[in-house]
Amino acid sequence: MSKQQLSVVDTPVIDPAPDAAADPASGAGVCCSPLACAPLGAEEAAELAPLFKAIGDPVRLRLLSLIACHEGGEACVCELTDAFDLTPPTISHHLKVLKQAGLIDSERRGTWVYYWVNPQVLQRLSVILGPRVAAVASQ
Amino acid sequence: MSKQQLSVVDTPVIDPAPDAAADPASGAGVCCSPLACAPLGAEEAAELAPLFKAIGDPVRLRLLSLIACHEGGEACVCELTDAFDLTPPTISHHLKVLKQAGLIDSERRGTWVYYWVNPQVLQRLSVILGPRVAAVASQ
DNA sequence: CTTCTGATTCGACGAATGTCTAACCAGTGA
């Protein structure tokens, strides 16, 4: 062990609307979230990567989509579990991962637990990847 | 072992512009790639997840950004390696992962190897996550 | 041909991940 950097970023989880501040050499404000605008700093990357990693699993990606698409904007765990050939604990685990990433949130209502998507976080990731969103929006 | 699904999707890697068809209950056409429009199918999820997983690592996310931001739209491996406290083999490994995912491509030019980003793939991921991109683009 | 530099491949190893079963917690209703 002589290499390794890691920079120990201990950002909590995500907090809804982070950036827009602390933006070195950019000025544009709206523009420079995108990946292709300014090189991502190590800390920023360390904060974002876990979000992409969370949706980097087929089951979690589908879970996210199922929740987002569900009428009322929220879905009960039992409905989600039925959509997969996986055991309840496994589904529960994946939901936990998504929740810890800040992508979804949940609430118990009587016997059932409901999950819903946090659209701001999803939106942020979209902007990061989309180079032209800024271009379209700018002029 | 009695569960497990997997569905054995063997889609090659990505192919540039897939969907745009097969769209239940929408009409908008452009709209419904997004996650939140229609529930992602198992095959679709199995195809997309590896892409998100590829950028679900801080090093790879930074690599992608560094390449995308680099003047000329391409970057030499040596420049990329210098940006990290990681050994060349490790950087090479991450570049390989990104390349296999279809996010970047490369070419040897004399002694050096240059990498560049495949913007279509990035764009696609952005659309998948972003509910509003369609709204902006469709106008 | 030999040597040098840039980059990748190979093999290894510890850490993290996805899945399961078993056990447990939280409400509901008799």
Next chain:
DNA sequence: TCACTGGTTAGACATTCGTCGAATCAGAAG
């Protein structure tokens, strides 16, 4: 209170992942 259903936690296990050092490949320059 007791039993039942929905969901999570705990622990185990095989697989995958990220990293490294050593070896190898690919051109360039003597």
